[in-house]
Amino acid sequence: MFDLDNTLYPHEADLFPQINDQISKYVQKIFDLGRDEAMVHQKALYHEYGTTLRGLMTTHSIDPDDYLAFVHDIDYSNLAxxxxxxxxxxxxxxxxxxxxxxxxxxxxxxxxxxxxxxxxxxxxxxxxxxxxxxxxxxxxxxxxxxxxxxxxxxxxxxxxxxxxxxxxxxxxxxxxxxxxxxxxxxxxxxxxxxxxxxxxxxxxxxxxxxxxxxxxxxx
The missing domain is CATH 3.40.50.1000 (HAD superfamily/HAD-like)
Structure with missing residues (x-):
């Protein structure tokens, strides 16, 4: 079994930082927060619930399909x-x-x-x-x-x-x-x-x- 992100491709491909940025933008949108505040809240949800998605589902009943589509809307051109x-x-x-x-x-x-x-x-x-x-x-x-x-x-x-x-x-x-x-x-x-x-x-x-x-x- 192979994990995907930062496992099947190298860290330097910088895909996961894009995903992380998208997650932060989603948290900004949900809570109407600034970027820095959103990142703090995002990390708190991640550490408490295992993923930001699970935290948002637990605390705010978000649509997981909407979340997953949004956070994975990234540029794959760095992958070869x-x-x-x-x-x-x-x-x-x-x-x-x-x-x-x-x-x-x-x-x-x-x-x-x-x-x-x-x-x-x-x-x-x-x-x-x-x-x-x-x-x-x-x-x-x-x-x-x-x-x-x-x-x-x-x-x-x-x-x-x-x-x-x-x-x-x-x-x-x-x-x-x-x-x-x-x-x-x-x-x-x-x-x-x-x-x-x-x-x-x-x-x-x-x-x-x-x-x-x-x-x-x-x-």
Missing amino acids: PDPDLGTAIEALPGKKFIFTNGDRPHAERTAEALGISNHFEDIFDIVSAELIPKPNRETYEMFLARTGVAPARAAMFEDLAKNLSVPHHLGMRTTLIVPRGSREVLQENLDLEADPYPHVDFVTEDLAGFLKAVKGSLA
Whole structure:
């Protein structure tokens, strides 16, 4: 299972900052706030409810379809086809899924821009999860029930460590995707602290390279 944003494409593609800006604009519109106030409120909702969407649905009964369409109205031109990633994903054994807190249209546009659409069995998005976001355990259980994936034979790739805790406890192998150039800094922190991320099995800043190495070890 592959998360989408900042996982299947690099952080420097700057897609997620656009989404974040759109979320802030939506919060501005709902609450009639200035930009700075809206960002503060947005982050508060995110930290309390897991996603801004869930927070807005809980506190203001917004239309989730309207929200998802608005926040994913972004420019994808920074994304370029990534044939190395496509080849690495295709070479992996088993079925591959995109598992995202975003919506299916956004995932489809992103995968299409990267040239990797054909390598996935399906997309499990926030709508498939009944608008319950990762890292809620219920979300992963819905994914497993829908796909028939056996956790002990599965792996999860994510850019947020907190979203790997449940997969780890379910028996999956977990890999944290970090921005390029940050792996050594993260490793220093791991060396200084008493294993702050016991639910993370591997860390990489090069997803395609990591997948090729995994495939090589299985050969």
